[in-house]
Amino acid sequence: MARAVRKKLIAIVEVAHLNRLLELLTQAGVTGFTVVDARAGRGLEGEWDRADFNDATQKKLVHAITNAATAERVFEAAEPFFDRYPGIIYGQDVEVLRPERF
Amino acid sequence: MARAVRKKLIAIVEVAHLNRLLELLTQAGVTGFTVVDARAGRGLEGEWDRADFNDATQKKLVHAITNAATAERVFEAAEPFFDRYPGIIYGQDVEVLRPERF
Amino acid sequence: MARAVRKKLIAIVEVAHLNRLLELLTQAGVTGFTVVDARAGRGLEGEWDRADFNDATQKKLVHAITNAATAERVFEAAEPFFDRYPGIIYGQDVEVLRPERF
Amino acid sequence: MAEMFALALANLTSPAVLFFALGVFAGVARSDLAVPEAVAKGLALYLMLAIGFKGGVAVAEQGLTTTLILAALAGVVLSFSMPLIAFALLRIMTSLDRATAAASAAHYGSISVVTFVAGAEFLRLSGIASSGHMVAVLALMETPAILTGLLLAGSGAAGGDKRTRGELVREVMLNGSVVLLLGSFAIGMISGPAGMTKLEPFVVDLFQGVLALFLLDMGLVAARRLSGARRLGLGGVVFGLVMPLIGAGVALGVAVLLRLSVGDAAALMILSGSASYIAVPAAMRIALPKADPAVYLTLSLAITFPFNLTLGIPLYTALARAVLGG
Amino acid sequence: MAEMFALALANLTSPAVLFFALGVFAGVARSDLAVPEAVAKGLALYLMLAIGFKGGVAVAEQGLTTTLILAALAGVVLSFSMPLIAFALLRIMTSLDRATAAASAAHYGSISVVTFVAGAEFLRLSGIASSGHMVAVLALMETPAILTGLLLAGSGAAGGDKRTRGELVREVMLNGSVVLLLGSFAIGMISGPAGMTKLEPFVVDLFQGVLALFLLDMGLVAARRLSGARRLGLGGVVFGLVMPLIGAGVALGVAVLLRLSVGDAAALMILSGSASYIAVPAAMRIALPKADPAVYLTLSLAITFPFNLTLGIPLYTALARAVLGG
């Protein structure tokens, strides 16, 4: 059976800027999200690791399933955000149950 | 090179109902899965955070790569499950190595 | 607006082999990745759980966004890797901001 | 009287209460102060292990007495019955749906380990220490209320799940905190004073410090939950302040009937007046997933717990003394 | 004799053993009691730091003696050689593949820190405390068995990986638990009694309590692993009970040859009879990824460890006394 399609957004963001990102998502119209702790990583700024007992460079993964229009608004708002702060954001299509939720 | 395509399912589920969901997956024919701790989130029921030292509202992410037929069976069984319990489930196509595993 | 498309790779790998996998990714040309702790799972080798205070069977999830050519190189190098070590790897298309990063 | 005020003041300036206040302050001011989840859980395990073990050793030294059996019976009856009163009040005072009201009511029949621990310390400083066996009463009071809550929720409970009620009860009785408390109590009874010699620096000396750190975290959590108070409405908030008084009052009546000592009476009041925030929420998520957790967690953690910690405990103690002498 | 029974009973009713039993009970009953992973690892770090440091201080006070050197040599030889016996037995008694049998055999040449710690406490209570330098022996016994295991696995080891055997050995020798144990031992030796004055409340007073909490978790893990016992078959289970007796028996022979004191002989027996559950499994996942971890973790954690903790330790002690007098 063909399922309804929605957008999944994933952002990787630094712990100090997490609340700002969640606000950005909410303002764009995202109604649900789930945050996961990242453990380590590498990017333009070099490597980081949670074992550094120091929260300064810790990262979080934010997942949010939403509809296409909202996703587009998020992408637009995310551009200046990720210019300023470290991290990345990307999207992909997913098939969902109960599409009216998102 | 074109890789074989399989379905990836992701469910977000409350810790108290995790074992029930894993049983549901197993019964549908899923042979492998990986569970990840979620840290915080928001949904229809409002916000939650792991820092609440209380397991009551903690969530887990369950990933499972499986074939299309099994995924369809999971979706069907998941409908009543997520009617009753908080959480969401969604699927997407992924390219895999060793497709016969899934 | 149509976004640029890149490949997201996800590998699930045992903690003892994580550094080897990251090396493999780096050699294939991957420039960024994020590691997440897995909590529990099941596969060909049976079940495991982090609560086993024993690192022996702990797993990590490695996410990496990269371009198609690099992804193909990773897949090729991953074949013998996952013949030898437990775990899986898969890929999918994602839409990204700032595509020149990857 | 003056002495009671002095004790109440000593309570408010004890490190434990002050660390709770610090946590509330940090939370309300949105500081990023945080106790890692694993550490908070470890502290909770420690507190349950220590309190259970010390209670068990105390009973090993005193032996099983009729008083213990009576107090245990009283505790179980209170745990079963208080949710009935709480449910009736919640239906009158608030507009909560049936499932949420039933789930919240269950919390008030059960108990809060940390409230008990703070209360036991207060009683000790007041010179009317409660008996070691009150820990057994505490452990026995944890779960009966859950069953009453499920009955109150009616057919909505576990709505259509294939699990039988029997399975539910098994899951509830095997809640980690219940098992650890009762298990540590049993270990204390079996290993007795010889066991205490080995564990004393761990379970006794460290106790107040660990409690302070744990209360710091409880303050942070309570502050986060305070934002849920709006959802409760005024009726809900008043309920969260009045219900502990009712619970403690009923327990005082029972204690008079059973001729408990002042210390044990006060301890029973503290238990009956306290509301669960670990075992019952976990059970409610399993059995009543449709009940709103923001309501019962806010009631228990952000309203009733702070009230008991700061004012309830000295008040119940004063009442027990006034009625039972001592 | 009667005294030995009394001690064995005291062992079974000690808080440490009882908390292990509580963990097993909770695990088997499928309670949701759990020690957070980070806390369990923190407790393990504490135990290794404390045991290493205390051993080092003891040696600083006694000085390096020939007995230590002899015992260390004996330990290393036992660690290298016990896997040979274990491998032969596993190939006879079970139908495990070569890699899994070799990996499992390696566990029995190495040692279990917690078994040693529980044993040392038992010896102390029995009035035949072992020397502080046995900790050094313990640390030295951790890794040699791994090399034997790799040899036994034959060409299958690290199957075709580009890593050289040298790299493997480096990774194994730098296992966190080995480094912390030896490092803390060295720190104890260097900072001596002056260092002990500072750390005593931490490494000595708390020790039994932390051990109890850690054993609770080990009980939970052992119970989870018990389900793997089916995969072992009867032959595997019997091996897990017989092999510690063989290990302890051989160690007793060596101790007689070297004229070790009763306490040191018993400690060497406990070490030789115990099976690793941290350093060796980690090494085996690196070196023999095709060996089945469910087999060796079940053997070590769910069969041999509980046996040693409850019956093995008193038995080895009684044997050491019977043979060496004291």
Next chain:
Amino acid sequence: MAEMFALALANLTSPAVLFFALGVFAGVARSDLAVPEAVAKGLALYLMLAIGFKGGVAVAEQGLTTTLILAALAGVVLSFSMPLIAFALLRIMTSLDRATAAASAAHYGSISVVTFVAGAEFLRLSGIASSGHMVAVLALMETPAILTGLLLAGSGAAGGDKRTRGELVREVMLNGSVVLLLGSFAIGMISGPAGMTKLEPFVVDLFQGVLALFLLDMGLVAARRLSGARRLGLGGVVFGLVMPLIGAGVALGVAVLLRLSVGDAAALMILSGSASYIAVPAAMRIALPKADPAVYLTLSLAITFPFNLTLGIPLYTALARAVLGG
């Protein structure tokens, strides 16, 4: 003189310093030894709680004195002004961009709690214990440097973010470590010796042991950071060794002016010579996200901290004694 050498040697062979060295060794050798993140954070919380509380109790016993007020003022002025010197030096000695140099400079105006703690212990052993109120000075010195850092970064700070500077300052002042330190200090002052009676086994007896375990982890982290030293260049490394001497030197001048006691002077030197590794990095990620964290974390953790812990503390103490007598 000979006595100072003996004390310096005692410092180097103290368990705390040796556990730091063990961590560095394990990290450099790429052992998989690791302290779980949650445990490390728990230990950090403990240290701040304990140090704050003990300082507060000390002030409750001594009362607020002009010396405290003077020392506090001196600390705040030092915290505000040291980043100016640090910034100038960094611009001369290295080719770091403005934002990174400003962020790094801010670290040197602020303080390192663990350096202070190790220093306080050293002073105690040297017979010139600093006053309890130096903890208040420590807490007050944490944040002013951050403001100077932001000024130095110029318009680049928080580049174009809509947050006002006021919001930034609020976030910085409510940093968890600042709140816990000041809060515990206040709790110590309010609950006084009566509170200390309850918490003493926790905050005093365990302190050295927890510090040792924490330093083990700091060694591991410092070793991981050492790889970043290449990015610093020789100029950066030299800065990380010279700047603490300058900070301590200026503090000594201030202490002479204010006629502080030898112990307090040495403590102020240690504070001024130390560099933050918790509060300031967190603030810089918020306020100056473009500044390179690898630079300031390497400077603070891998260069200045080890220097202060091993050589700086005895050196500053010797200087304070030489200049102020005692």
